[in-house]
Amino acid sequence: MAESVRRVAVVGAGAAGLMAAAHAARNGAEVTLYERNDRPGRKLRITGKGRCNLTNACTTAEFMEAVPRNARFLYAALARFAPEDTMAHFEALGVPLKVERGRRVFPVSDRAADIVDALVTDVRRAGVKTVHARVTGLTVADGAVTGVRTAAGEFAHDAVILCTGGMSYPGTGSDGDGYRLAREAGHTITPLTPSLVPITSDDPTCRRLQGLSLKNVALRIVSVQSGKTVYDDFGEMMFTHFGLTGPMILSASAHIQDIAPGKYTAVIDLKPALGDKQLDTRLLADFTKYANRDFLNAVGDLLPQKLIPIVVERSGIDPRKKVNLITREERLALGALLKGLTIPLRGFRPIDEAIVTAGGVQLKEIDPGSMASKLVSGLYFAGELLDLDAYTGGYNLQIAFSTAVLAGEHAAWGC
Numbered sequence: 001m002a003e004s005v006r007r008v009a010v011v012g013a014g015a016a017g018l019m020a021a022a023h024a025a026r027n028g029a030e031v032t033l034y035e036r037n038d039r040p041g042r043k044l045r046i047t048g049k050g051r052c053n054l055t056n057a058c059t060t061a062e063f064m065e066a067v068p069r070n071a072r073f074l075y076a077a078l079a080r081f082a083p084e085d086t087m088a089h090f091e092a093l094g095v096p097l098k099v100e101r102g103r104r105v106f107p108v109s110d111r112a113a114d115i116v117d118a119l120v121t122d123v124r125r126a127g128v129k130t131v132h133a134r135v136t137g138l139t140v141a142d143g144a145v146t147g148v149r150t151a152a153g154e155f156a157h158d159a160v161i162l163c164t165g166g167m168s169y170p171g172t173g174s175d176g177d178g179y180r181l182a183r184e185a186g187h188t189i190t191p192l193t194p195s196l197v198p199i200t201s202d203d204p205t206c207r208r209l210q211g212l213s214l215k216n217v218a219l220r221i222v223s224v225q226s227g228k229t230v231y232d233d234f235g236e237m238m239f240t241h242f243g244l245t246g247p248m249i250l251s252a253s254a255h256i257q258d259i260a261p262g263k264y265t266a267v268i269d270l271k272p273a274l275g276d277k278q279l280d281t282r283l284l285a286d287f288t289k290y291a292n293r294d295f296l297n298a299v300g301d302l303l304p305q306k307l308i309p310i311v312v313e314r315s316g317i318d319p320r321k322k323v324n325l326i327t328r329e330e331r332l333a334l335g336a337l338l339k340g341l342t343i344p345l346r347g348f349r350p351i352d353e354a355i356v357t358a359g360g361v362q363l364k365e366i367d368p369g370s371m372a373s374k375l376v377s378g379l380y381f382a383g384e385l386l387d388l389d390a391y392t393g394g395y396n397l398q399i400a401f402s403t404a405v406l407a408g409e410h411a412a413w414g415c
């Protein structure tokens with residue numbers, strides 16, 4: 001007698017849901033994909049500033065280092081569907097890819113929409129039925145999932161894969177609904193915190209420098225108590241009315257989850273290409289060139305206009321002092337200031353401004369080899385809903401894809 005076809009529900013048509021649905025269907029299941037938005041992949045469309053950094057062309061060992069917590073959980077998922085598989089998958093779907101700095105992978109077109117379109121076409125070709133509805137509950141009987149509930153009623157399924165995402169950028173549809181569904185099914189949700197998020201500061205300097213973007217600077221985040229550097233990087237950052245943002249700051253936030261007012265300071269090296277001695281030689285040269293100018297008007301070659309009043313104030317040197325009267329000590333102190341502009345940090349911006357949500361469905365309640373719930377039979381998880389997050393560089397989408405492939409296949413197989 002032929003085995004009956006398994007009816008699989010996938011909740012959420014984001015990165016994980018689209019991938020899981022296609023894989024479940026290709027493995028013989030009758031798949032229904034539920035999405036609350038009228039179109040799929042809303043968050044995906046804004047990833048990588050609209051260019052979608054879909055994965056990172058790195059080894060598994062390197063990948064693990066980009067996942068600050070619970071990385072070991074990912075071994076099986078990455079063994080089944082590694083970054084190279086993601087790349088091959090999208091190339092096979094007709095999206096040529098390119099690898100940029102830091103092995104970040106993007107579509108050649110620089111269009112995130114091409115990634116969404118490829119996934120949507122794949123889902124359609126695999127025979128997945130898509131339903132525009134918010135799943136409001138799961139139906140569970142005798143420890144096994146039996147279906148989903150929507151405003152239109154209850155629908156029977158043999159397996160349900162929850163792919164509802166995190167709770168950042170809630171306007172995209174990922175507003176944390178899935179945590180409630182998981183909790184109602186008996187799962188534990190670890191504390192939800194923002195990651196890859198702008199950082200606030202009480203220093204009025206930030207407001208004064210609002211809009212100033214610094215490129216090619218070095219950043220260190222230093223623990224005030226121990227003096228230890230907990231994060232260092234080189235690149236771009238920006239001042240805003242509330243504090244700091246930009247690529248380096250977002251990355252830094254993933255390394256300092258225990259942030260609290262006064263606990264950390266950002267130390268910005270405005271001249272990382274110059275050693276202390278070279279910088280002093282440079283200052284001396286500029287001061288010789290502008291020997292008769294006031295100090296305030298003698299640092300324009302070294303600093304962006306907006307920064308000048310801040311640096312002048314912090315140097316303690318009289319802005320009207322003639323440069324040829326500046327002492328060696330004053331000049332050395334100025335050099336030290338340029339190598340270490342400090343901004344005390346306060347905390348993170350709210351979770352809805354974060355790129356990812358840290359925390360989620362507790363991993364010890366999930367089988368890492370199948371993404372199946374250990375508590376409710378027939379229930380599976382994939383993507384950001386899990387207690388997994390990574391640094392910037394394409395890792396978060398890869399986590400969504402890898403966990404989705406495992407969940408899709410195992411939900412279809414029923415094991």
Ligand SMILES: Cc1cc2nc3c(=O)[nH]c(=O)nc-3n(C[C@H](O)[C@H](O)[C@H](O)COP(=O)(O)OP(=O)(O)OC[C@H]3O[C@@H](n4cnc5c(N)ncnc54)[C@H](O)[C@@H]3O)c2cc1C
Pocket residue numbers: 011012013014015016017034035036037040041042043044046047048049052053054055133134135136163164165166168169172173174175177178354355356382383384385393394395396397398400
């Ligand atoms: C601005 C921004 C830029 C980013 N850039 C990158 C990048 O370049 N590279 C990278 O790796 N990562 C990036 N990320 C992170 C990445 O987008 C997420 O980690 C990834 O989308 C998570 O995939 P997911 O499928 O788990 O969730 P999502 O992609 O968030 O999808 C979840 C889906 O579930 C739907 N849903 C939720 N609840 C329900 C419900 N009850 N019923 C029905 N449907 C529901 C939502 O509408 C949504 O469509 C970025 C994030 C943001 C916010």
